[in-house]
Amino acid sequence: DIQMTQSPSSVSASVGDRVTITCRASQDISTWLSWYQQKPGKAPKLLMNGASSLQSGVPSRFSGSGSETLFTLTITNLMPEDFATYYCQQAATFPPTFGQGTKLEIK
Amino acid sequence: QVTLRESGPALVQPTQTLTLTCTFSGFSLTTTGMCVTWVRQPPGKALDWLALIDWDGDTYFNTSLKTRLSISRDTSKNQVVLTMSNVDPLDTATYYCGRIRPQVGIDYWGQGTVVTVSS
Numbered sequence: 001d002i003q004m005t006q007s008p009s010s011v012s013a014s015v016g017d018r019v020t021i022t023c024r025a026s027q028d029i030s031t032w033l034s035w036y037q038q039k040p041g042k043a044p045k046l047l048m049n050g051a052s053s054l055q056s057g058v059p060s061r062f063s064g065s066g067s068e069t070l071f072t073l074t075i076t077n078l079m080p081e082d083f084a085t086y087y088c089q090q091a092a093t094f095p096p097t098f099g100q101g102t103k104l105e106i107k
Numbered sequence: 108q109v110t111l112r113e114s115g116p117a118l119v120q121p122t123q124t125l126t127l128t129c130t131f132s133g134f135s136l137t138t139t140g141m142c143v144t145w146v147r148q149p150p151g152k153a154l155d156w157l158a159l160i161d162w163d164g165d166t167y168f169n170t171s172l173k174t175r176l177s178i179s180r181d182t183s184k185n186q187v188v189l190t191m192s193n194v195d196p197l198d199t200a201t202y203y204c205g206r207i208r209p210q211v212g213i214d215y216w217g218q219g220t221v222v223t224v225s226s
Binding site: 001032036046049091092100101 | 144161207210213218219
């Protein structure tokens with residue numbers, strides 16, 4: 001199985017800041033990487049797939065990049081509603097494995 | 108529109124078998140590229156992918172849980188059933204089902220169902 005490792009596990013930031021979350025795959029997954037946002041008590045929400053393709057309705061302050069084994073999710077101009085936990089998931093092969101999550105907290 | 112809903116017992120005793128049903132609408136599980144998956148989340152912890160069944164009826168399981176899991180589908184009822192045998196308090200979690208597409212990810216999720224394993 002492909003292992004996914006996210007860093008950091010948590011990050012504190014203020015409204016208006018820029019934050020970057022990293023996800024590493026244990027083997028080449030091309031750009032088959034998805035990002036999810038999860039708020040407390042809610043199901044995760046798919047933010048983007050293909051490493052950088054935003055889902056419909058996702059604000060443009062979210063962006064993704066990377067390929068092969070290293071990927072990043074960047075959020076610019078943080079808004080209060082962005083404080084949540086973010087997960088990466090490889091979509092290259094089954095089983096689709098998740099990273100362990102990054103909790104974005106308000107400073 | 109696509110919707111999924113999980114159903115099953117809220118409380119299960121240790122060593123019993125847990126059976127969860129995902130009832131979905133808005134897509135067909137026999138259409139190429141369509142799959143249904145199960146993911147769980149213990150309280151305060153990360154997402155833990157469990158299993159999936161694809162449009163051909165092929166199944167995939169979390170490697171560390173595969174001896175305890177089974178997944179099946181009833182395409183006439185638009186349902187997918189997950190069973191987990193010999194449950195333990197560590198299996199206490201919110202269980203989600205979702206539609207997953209290869210190279211896309213889980214684009215639709217159910218609201219989740221909370222399962223507690225306790226005597």
